[in-house]
Each structure stands twice: as C-alpha cells, then as structure tokens.
Amino acid sequence: MTTDEKTEAHPVEFELNGRRIRLQVDPRTLLADVVRHEAGLTGLKIACEQGVCGSCTVLEDGRPIRSCITLAVQVDGSSIETIESIAGHSADLHPIQESFQREHGLQCGFCTPGMVLTAKALLAENPDPSEQEIREYLSGNVCRCTGYVGIVASVRDAARCTRSARTSTVGTEGEGV
C-alpha cells in the first residue's frame, strides 16, 4: 500500500494488559506495531511478518493471535495480554516462566514470549496435555535454538506444577502425574 491511496485515521480502543488504550491509527497499522511502538511493549517480536513463526503471539481474550498479521483496528473492544504482564504484580515470574528457566526452555530468547503465551493458552484449555498434544499446540511457534526439547519439558513441568498447586489448594495430597 502506498500513501497515494487516501487513508483516514481510525479510532481504536482496547484493553492492553488491563489498561484501556485509545488511539487514532492508519488502517494499515499492525497491532504488533501499536503494541511495540505506541505502547512501548517490545516483548512481542517480529520475525516473519506473515503469521508463520509465532514470535509475535499475544493473547486476545485469552486466545493466542498473531499480532504481525492483525490490524490494530481488528482488536477494537478486545482485551490483549502480552508477556510483560503475565507474572502479575506480586511475583517476578509466572509459574510457566519459572518452568522455562528450570527446564532450559530458551536460548536466544526471541521466540520465548510467544512460546510462553502459547503455553499459557494451552494449559488454560488443557491442564494435563500429553507430549504429543504439547508438540501439536506449539507447532505454530518456531524456535530456532532449542530443538524444542527444553520447551516441551518446560510445558510439561509447568502443567505438573500448576496441577499440583491446584491440588494443594483444594487440600488433597500428592502431586499430579
């Protein structure tokens, strides 16, 4: 698209990590660019710009989406969550992030925000995924460093920890399998 096509700025309003933001954007503006450059949250990464690699993953109302092929105007009225907010205010790391450190689920770190958010969505849908289910759910997120061994182990570890935390809060003994 070139600027000789007449475009008008569109209003867009959505929730970003719990805070309402309101902007006027050129219709061709990508969500990824709004989050990175307007909101200054550079955790999401741009690696393929065509929705293949998953580095730009953010959660829209809890579901993983590709912010590099999503126009900002498309998320009007939604709630967007990025890697910067998932640990919450009280902790340094979210339990999934802790598992990624414990099980060596990252090397260069570029795919990591997308990987962690996708893992969060998976565990919300399926608290006890098999190895194959983990691999299939993450198959839209490319990692060039780890060969996925550490990532799969991290997600399994996170699932185990989450289940066992849940079990202990309802007062029963034992760790999930």
Place this chain on the structure above:
Amino acid sequence: MVAVEPMAPVATAESPAPYIGRKVLRSEDPRFLTGRARYTDDVAEPVGLLHAAFLRSPHAHARIVSIDASRALGIDGVEAVYTQAEVSGVLGDFTTTLPMPEVKTITRPILNSTRAYWVGQPIAVVLGTSRYTAEDGVDALDVEWEILEPLMDAELLLTDPQEPMHDAFPDNNFAHIEYQMGDVDELFAKAAHTFSKRFHQGRYMAAPLEPRGVMADFDPSTGELTVWSSTQVPHFMRSLIAGPLGIPESTIRVIADNVGGGFGMKCHVFDEEAIVPAVSKLSGRPVKWIEDRYENLAASSHAKETVCYLEAAVDEAGTLLALRGRFIGIGGAWPSHPWTSLVDTVVAAQHMPMIYDLKAVGYTVDTPVTNRCPTGAYRGVGWTVVSSARETFVDEIARELDIDPVEFRLRNCIPDRPFTTVTGQTFDGGSYQGSLRKVREMLDYDAFRKRQAELREQGRYIGLGLCAYVEPTAWGSDIAVQQGFKNAAYFDAASVTMEPDGSVTVTTGMHCHGQAHETTLAQVAADTIGVTLESVRVIENDTARAVYGMGTWGSRSAVIGGGAIMRAGRDVKANLQRMAGRAMEVAPEDIEISQGVASVAGMPSRSMTVAEVAAFAYYGGDSRPDGHEPALTATRSYDPDPAYSNGTFAAIVEVDPQTGEVTIEKMVICEDCGVIINPMIVDGQIAGGVAQGIGGAMFEDLVYDGGGQFVSGSLMEYLYPSATEVPPMEISHIETASPVTEGGIKGMGEAGALGGVPVLNAVADALSPFGTIVIEKAPLRPCDVLELIERARAAGPAT
C-alpha cells in the same frame, strides 16, 4: 601416511571445582522470559531517528541504467534517497580474500547502484520517518534495468568458460585448491573394491529468528559513531567497518546486547552494517534498518550448497584405505565478507577422514561464482556437508559389502586416544569408538533390528541411521590452519576484575546470543578465583564495555573465553593471595580461597572475606606489600592448541512408502566435549543443532529457478522444522578431558547440526528392502523419498 602420536596427558586441576560440571540455571533467563531483553529493534530510539528501507535487485543479473527518485522524494515522510553516487563519498570498498596463494581477491563497492549480481542485492537506500514511509519510497523508485544473462550452473562453469562476472575472477572461480597426502592412486589401483558417489547438499541457511538489524548514530560534532547491530562479532565488525568508513576504531562503539540467534550467519560483516552508518553520516540523522524475512532469506548469507564427488578404496577385509573427493561449492556472486565461500568447501575437504583411519586422501576444491546470494558460515561449516556425503557413502559401502554399519565404522575407526589424521588434524583424544559403542547400547541395537524385521513383515518400514563425527572446535590459529584456512590467526581475550567490594566483573571479546555465557563463564570465573557464582558478573556484546575479541562462532567461547578467564582469574587470585597473606601475616602460598573466603591453609578460623581482602588491596595504604599494584585486575588472551570434540548420532525413523513421509521417532546421541562446564547448556546446544540439521536434511531449501529468480522468499517456502517434526532426544556424555586446553574443555556448539545425517541414513536403511538405495541429495523431501523407492524397484533387489 597415518601418524599416531599419543600425547602425554597434562597434569590436571588443583581441587575439585564446585561450579564447573553442575547444572546451573541460566542467570540471564528472567529478562528474556519477561520480555525485557532489548534486541536491536527494541533499543530506545535516538531523537530524530529515520528508518531505512533498501531497494534490492529483483533480477539475478542486470545493469542499472537509471534510478529516478523524484516520485519517492515527493512522498510525505520520505527524507532521502541514497545511491552509490552519494554513499561512495563516505564509504570505501570491501576487499575479500584469504591469505592463501590459490585464492583470488575481490575489491568491490559496498553499495553498487550500477550493476546487480543477485536477487536481493542492495541497490539504493530510502530514509523515511517511519518504516512504512521508507518502504513506500522504495516502491516509488523508478528504475530502468537492463537484464543480463545470469550464470547459474556452477558445475558447467568449470568446464565451459563464460565471460567473467567480475574482472577479479577471470575463470569465474574464486579458488581452485588441490591437496594430496599419501599414495592415493596406488591404493585405489590395488584396492579390492572401489566405490564412488555424487552427493548434492542443498542450499540452506541459519535464518535466525531475529533477522539482521542495524541502527547507527553518527555525531558529526565529536566524530563518534554508535552502531547497534544484531551481530555475533561486535569488535570484529568494528574492525571491518572502520576502514571503509574512515573512522578510527577508538571512536566507534558497536552494541549487540541481545541477539536473537546467529548460528554463524551473524559472524559475517554485512554490507548493510557499513551502509547504515554511512547514511547516518550523510543524513546527519540516526538511522535504523530492520531486516524483514524476505531480505533475510534472499539477501543475508546462504550456506552449505556443495556438489561432492567421493571415491573410496576398500580392501578385502572391508578396511577403508583411501578417499578421493571433489568439492564444488555453489558460491554466490561474491565471497561473503570476510570468511568467504571456502568455509564450506575447504573445511569439507579437510574433514574427509574424521573417525576413519585412512592411509591417503586426495581432494580438489572449487568455488565458482554464480548469480546467487553469497554463501558463508552456518553452524558446522563444511564438516556438516562432508559428513552428509561421507556418512551416507559409508552406509552404502557397508550395505554393498554386507557389513553391519556399526561394525563397519568400528572396524575403520581410529583409536580412542590422540591421533593425527592424514589431513594433518591433531585430534586431542576422544571416545571415537567409545561413543559408537555407547550409542549402540543406548539403542538396544539387536532388539531394534528384530523389531525392524517384524515390522517389515507387516509392511511397515522403520530404519536406523548413524553419524559418527569429530568436531573441530575453538577456532584459534592452529585449528584454523588444520581446517584449511592457511596463514590464519585467531585468539580471544578476557578481563577479570575484583571490585573493591569483592564482587567480580568479567568481560570478554566473545558474544552471547543464546549460549548462556553470563552463566557458564561465571561458573569458570567463580571456580578459578574461589568466589561464589552470584558474585560474578559477565559483560560482553558491547565494544565500549568489554575487551577486544573476535566474537562467538566456531564453538570457541567455552575453550577460548573460558581459558582466557582462567588465565586472567589466576592472575587476580595470585594478587588476592598476596594481599590476604600480608593481611594475615602468612606466605601467599598458604592462602586458600574458596566461596569468597580467604583462609590460612590448615587454620580455617584465620580467614577474611574476599571483600575484606579487596578493600585492603585497593585502600589499605602503607600496610600493603611494597611495590603492589592496587587494582585487582588482569587482562589475558588465549590462542589454544587444537581441541576436537567427538560423538555419535543415531536416528530411528519410519517411512511411509505410499506418501514418502518420514517420521523421526527419536534421536539417540552420545557426545564427548571433554570437561563439561554445564551439562544443561551442552544438551541444549546439541538439541538445537539437531533441529537445524533435520531442517537441512529434510525441509529447508533455498531454491533459484533457472533464470536466477529466488523462489524461497518466505517461511511458507522455506520450512523450519517445528515441534511436531523434531523428535524427542536421548543424550549421553563421555568426558575425555583435552590434554591441550585450559581446564580440559573442548568446544561443542555445532555438532548437533549433524543431526540430519543419521536421518538420511535411517531413511536409506528403512527403504533397503526395496533394493539398492543411494542418497544423492539433501534435503530429502517426500517426493525424493518416493523417487528413491521407484529407482530401487526399477534397479531390482539389492544383492
């Protein structure tokens, strides 16, 4: 001639080390996990920043008659358009060569706006107030191209001379190299069996997830240039751009704080890394260019593509006597800067022997130039290429002679001790046979063969493939020569400082882009000095903050960085011991330092913390020893003797003969990198390499059509393996300490990239019931697998 030269093992280590060898979690992880790591595109932008977009050649070979920028400059937000005419005023040429008589030298403008030699070559650069407007500006450039015939068939170029693409290469061949050691011809003449094959390793590349990116800020008032770049070699890049820019190295700062993967691709110094600073100087504004994926795939650096002809002479007893090789690298329009296209071909040729005890080797190497993207380094330069060719060949010979592939390798394998190959490589001892035996045991080999036979009865085809290897690591000067880089010289340096409060700052000339140096090199420093891990901070990736060095590539950082830290750390420790001895009134030799406490040997109650000793050293006044230098700091460099790792990879696959689909069931691996600093990091490097190797063997292919058009320009054509293609892995370790390096460490960052080789062999093994299977190319796509089956069926059953 094969020489066996056992080296006397060097007496090792003082006391058992508390950190080296332990699974220490990565101290750098939190910033990546929380999205706070700042890669080049995330760095706070200087005020007044302009964004650059490149006009790149859409043609393989063309003359540029004219470039009209008037429409582009009419767009709101497009601030400047620069071509060679302007850029050459502030930027000189790149001269690329290797210091070897067989190698030619090319000097070329870094931005060439008059002639295009490959699809993706930068032709002009547009600066805009946003990336969106800069790209609009590129789209609005009116360019008149005069299309020329491209040179695409590299093999044909060697026999059918064409008009030279560059005056520097009259025969269109960057280098022709010949080598022979031992009486190759006689061994072939007398051999009971001779075999030959042609293997075409396809073109693939690192394609790190973070593309390249450069931001430059030239300050005309001070002459200082700051460059942020996604590079593996910040100091080395500074050295190579300083000359063409005419700016002293002391006034250039290169920052590469967080880099999203490199794998060798980012150890080159790219044209854009010089052009972006040049246009910052021209425009008087900070400029940022972030590569998109098309640019990365089409126009960064490609790798590996080589046509290999191999011949083997084998005696009656199944002993490999000699190998002949001919390696034709499918080069790009010019050699990558500065490593050149020889990183694949010459290194491949030198690594023909690896684990095999050969009496003679002869080879030729050619690297013709074609109208393609330049080729350069990618994880496991050259030796991954020759391993694909040789290891598939070895299996084919073993099948032909009806010898089990493990048995064939063991029969021909060098002994598990230091060994000098016929190509002059001084292996420093390893588990060459031991790792093969270990993998055979891990596989439960006989049980696998039984299961394979049973499944074949049911019409299912599983296969097992192997690749045994010796990995050249830690590129210092001597090992570079042993890889065929004659007259090369490499080293690295580290600075270790104990601060007045007892904390320790380490800087090195290495570069971390995922290898966890902040953790592993801290382990080394902590053990060397005797302080806690938490008290050590490792700083790299910034020429203004770290000592000069050559960056990270070629599996060099654990050995060279680690070794330089050990040397500098020992100097600091000796100074600490002098200070503590003075303070506690004993001889320095009687001071032991452990976990941040200096105590008198045999009297643990007499002790000081290192913080107290450091404060005494810096500020202790007259009570300090005479002639003492207060600062607890040392900078040392290290150029190690050659250190070679080794190991064995195995893959188990199932092939669907109806569709050609290959499913990799698992990988079984035994590696030996000498003394392991952190086993978690070693496993991670292996696993990541394996995924890339699988990519090159099965999926990733950079394709040009006959007219030189690049047709793999997105991740929908260039297929990364995902979590569903890369299998689970079982990794074991043998530790044969190097007798020649500091700490017995060997490098190990690249061998994983051989992970695709056993997959090729496993496919052949799975398909062997169909007839004679010869793997002639990689990647092996499903259609290639179907072709293997058809050809085997047509040729009739295997003998």
